[in-house]
Amino acid sequence: MAEIRLTNTRTRKLEDFEPIDPSDVRLYLCGPTVYDRAHLGNARPVVVFDVLVRLLRHVYGADHVTYVRNFTDVDDKINATAASRKAAGAAGTLEDLIRERTEETIGWYHADMDALGAARPDHEPRATAYIGQMIAMCEDLIAKGHAYAAEGHVLFSVESYKDYGRLSGRSVEDMIAGARVEVAPYKRNPMDFVLWKPSSDELPGWDSPWGRGRPGWHIECSAMSYELLGPSFDIHGGGNDLMFPHHENEIAQSCCAHPGSGFANVWLHNEMLQVEGRKMSKSLGNFFTVRDLLDQGIPGEVIRMVFLGTHYRKPMDWTEAKREEAEKTLRKWRALTDGAAPGTVSPAVLSALSDDLNTAGAIAELHKLAAAGDAAGLKASAAMIGLLEDAMGGWAETAEVDLSAYADALAAIRAQAMETKDFAAVDAMKKDLVAAGIEVRMSKAGIELKLMPVESINSVLAKSLNRNAADDADEAEFWSDLAERMKANQQASQENQPEMLEALAEKYLK
RNA sequence: GGCGAGUUGGCGGAGUGGUGACGCAGCGGAUUGCAAAUCCGUGUACAGGAGUUCGAUUCUCCUACUCGCCUCCA
Incomplete structure (x- = not known):
C-alpha cells in the first residue's frame, strides 16, 4: 500500500498520513458562503480535495472515507442581496428571499463543481440547519470559561486558549500591534472574536439565551464538523487565506469545547490562484467565475487539467496559454483512450499522488503512459485525478459529419x-x-x-x-x-x- | 509593521547530495506536389553570495527580487 504523505500546516512538515481509523477516514473542507457564483479561485480547494478523496478511497476503500463540505448560508452579503430584492418589490418574507438566494447559489455551485468533475461530498451541511448545535457550543464554551456574553454578543476569549495563533504562526501580542482588529467596547481583548451576534429586526435571527441573534463566521464549521465527524478527525482544509483567522478560530473553539480531542490532525492549505500573473480582483478586471469560463466553451475537464498542472501548495497562475495546452493534451489523450477499457493504475502515478498530492508529477507520468501507447493504463491512471472519465468527455467529441x-x-x-x-x-x-x-x-x-x-x-x-x-x-x-x-x-x-x-x-x- | 510562500532551460512545471523529469514551443531529419498529422533526433536550467561536504541545483545562513495573507475573498 502506498504510504500517503501530506504537508501539515499545523506542524509545517511533510508527514506520513496515519488515519485515526482506517475504516473511516474523515475529512472536512471549508465550503462556500453561498452569496454568489463561485469564482475560479473557489474551485481550487474543491479540486484539490477531490483528488485527495479519490486517493484516500483508492487506498482505504471507497466506503471507508467520509468527506464533508459545508455551505455557509448565514452571511451579511446574502442578507444584503435578499434585502435589496425585497426593496425592489420581490414577494415573500426576508427569510423566504434569503432561502431563495441560498438555494439558487447552491444550485449554481453544484452545477459548476460537477462540471469540473468534482464528486459531491458525503455530507453537505448547511449552517442554518445547525444553529441549535452552535448555540449549545457557545453555552458550553461560556461554561468552561472560554467565552463570555456581552451586549447580546458572545465572544471567544483568546487569552483563555494558550495555543491561540499557533496554526498561523502569530502571537496575540503581534496581532494587536498590527492593529487590524475591530475594536469594540464589549471585547475584553481586542483579538476576541464573535461566536454569536445580535440581529436587528431586518436581519435573520434565531432565539438564543443572549436574545435574538445569528452566529459569527467561524462557529459553524466547528459545530458541523463535530456533529458529522466527531471531536477529532483526520484532515481539515481550505485556501491558505482561511488559515487566519478562520481556521485559527475554529481550532480555538473546538479544542476548548472538546479538550483533549485535538480537533483536526492534518491541516491542508492550498495556495492562491492568480490570473495572468496577477491576483484575481475585480479592480484589475481579471475577476471571473467558473461559469464564465464554462460559458466561453472551456470544458470543465480542461479547467481541471490546468489546476492539476500546478502543485496545490504553490500559487497557480491561470493563463490562456495553459488552457490551450491542457486542451490539446486532453484531446490527444482522449483520442488515444477512446474505447479503451481502464487497466490498472500506474504505480508511478499513485506514488506521485501519495507524495503530497503531486498532481503535476502524476500528469508527467500520464504523458509517459501516453507515449508508450498504454491506453488502458492511461485511462485508469488519469481517473485517479479525475481526468479522461467517460462522463466528462462530451466536449472532445466532434460532430459526426459525412465529409x-x-x-x-x-x-x-x-x-x-x-x-x-x-x-x-x-x-x-x-x-x-x-x-x-x-x-x-x-x-x-x-x-x-x-x-x-x-x-x-x-x-x-x-x-x-x-x-x-x-x-x-x-x-x-x-x-x-x-x-x-x-x-x-x-x-x-x-x-x-x-x-x-x-x-x-x-x-x-x- | 507582523506572518508565510516562492525564485529551475524560450515558456509551463516536477524532482534529486554525484549518470540533470515531463509537456509545449524551437531547431534538424523522415514523410508530403507543398502542407497538415505522425514518427525519429535535438537542450553548457537550477536568483546572487558565503558555509557544510570528496562533491550542492538539492542542506545551512545571508542578500536581492516576486507574490500572498493579516480587510468574514478559497
Missing part, C-alpha cells in the same frame, strides 16, 4: 493536378476547407478530412476583451481580428461552421 463527398472532390482535383503539376486548384480548395474548420490530411494512400473543433465567437470575443491592451496589444488585436473574420464567415466558428460547409458544398460539389 466523403468533399474528400472525393478534392481527390479528383488532386489527381488532375498530379498530371498537370499545377496545384493551384488543390491549394485553393484546401485553404477553403481549413478555413471552414476541416483538417486536411493528404497522403499517397488517399485523402482524410476531419472536422476540427472550432471556437465560438463568444469565446474569441472574451479573449480579446480579457487581454490587457497595455500589456498585450498584439494579442488583443489578433483575437479581435479573428472575431471579425469569424463574423464575416471567413473563418469557422461553432456558430457559423454549418453555413460554411454549405457554402463549400455549393462551390465544390456541384
Whole structure:
C-alpha cells in the first residue's frame, strides 16, 4: 500500500498520513458562503480535495472515507442581496428571499463543481440547519470559561486558549500591534472574536439565551464538523487565506469545547490562484467565475487539467496559454483512450499522488503512459485525478459529419493536378476547407478530412476583451481580428461552421 | 509593521547530495506536389553570495527580487 504523505500546516512538515481509523477516514473542507457564483479561485480547494478523496478511497476503500463540505448560508452579503430584492418589490418574507438566494447559489455551485468533475461530498451541511448545535457550543464554551456574553454578543476569549495563533504562526501580542482588529467596547481583548451576534429586526435571527441573534463566521464549521465527524478527525482544509483567522478560530473553539480531542490532525492549505500573473480582483478586471469560463466553451475537464498542472501548495497562475495546452493534451489523450477499457493504475502515478498530492508529477507520468501507447493504463491512471472519465468527455467529441463527398472532390482535383503539376486548384480548395474548420490530411494512400473543433465567437470575443491592451496589444488585436473574420464567415466558428460547409458544398460539389 | 510562500532551460512545471523529469514551443531529419498529422533526433536550467561536504541545483545562513495573507475573498 502506498504510504500517503501530506504537508501539515499545523506542524509545517511533510508527514506520513496515519488515519485515526482506517475504516473511516474523515475529512472536512471549508465550503462556500453561498452569496454568489463561485469564482475560479473557489474551485481550487474543491479540486484539490477531490483528488485527495479519490486517493484516500483508492487506498482505504471507497466506503471507508467520509468527506464533508459545508455551505455557509448565514452571511451579511446574502442578507444584503435578499434585502435589496425585497426593496425592489420581490414577494415573500426576508427569510423566504434569503432561502431563495441560498438555494439558487447552491444550485449554481453544484452545477459548476460537477462540471469540473468534482464528486459531491458525503455530507453537505448547511449552517442554518445547525444553529441549535452552535448555540449549545457557545453555552458550553461560556461554561468552561472560554467565552463570555456581552451586549447580546458572545465572544471567544483568546487569552483563555494558550495555543491561540499557533496554526498561523502569530502571537496575540503581534496581532494587536498590527492593529487590524475591530475594536469594540464589549471585547475584553481586542483579538476576541464573535461566536454569536445580535440581529436587528431586518436581519435573520434565531432565539438564543443572549436574545435574538445569528452566529459569527467561524462557529459553524466547528459545530458541523463535530456533529458529522466527531471531536477529532483526520484532515481539515481550505485556501491558505482561511488559515487566519478562520481556521485559527475554529481550532480555538473546538479544542476548548472538546479538550483533549485535538480537533483536526492534518491541516491542508492550498495556495492562491492568480490570473495572468496577477491576483484575481475585480479592480484589475481579471475577476471571473467558473461559469464564465464554462460559458466561453472551456470544458470543465480542461479547467481541471490546468489546476492539476500546478502543485496545490504553490500559487497557480491561470493563463490562456495553459488552457490551450491542457486542451490539446486532453484531446490527444482522449483520442488515444477512446474505447479503451481502464487497466490498472500506474504505480508511478499513485506514488506521485501519495507524495503530497503531486498532481503535476502524476500528469508527467500520464504523458509517459501516453507515449508508450498504454491506453488502458492511461485511462485508469488519469481517473485517479479525475481526468479522461467517460462522463466528462462530451466536449472532445466532434460532430459526426459525412465529409466523403468533399474528400472525393478534392481527390479528383488532386489527381488532375498530379498530371498537370499545377496545384493551384488543390491549394485553393484546401485553404477553403481549413478555413471552414476541416483538417486536411493528404497522403499517397488517399485523402482524410476531419472536422476540427472550432471556437465560438463568444469565446474569441472574451479573449480579446480579457487581454490587457497595455500589456498585450498584439494579442488583443489578433483575437479581435479573428472575431471579425469569424463574423464575416471567413473563418469557422461553432456558430457559423454549418453555413460554411454549405457554402463549400455549393462551390465544390456541384 | 507582523506572518508565510516562492525564485529551475524560450515558456509551463516536477524532482534529486554525484549518470540533470515531463509537456509545449524551437531547431534538424523522415514523410508530403507543398502542407497538415505522425514518427525519429535535438537542450553548457537550477536568483546572487558565503558555509557544510570528496562533491550542492538539492542542506545551512545571508542578500536581492516576486507574490500572498493579516480587510468574514478559497
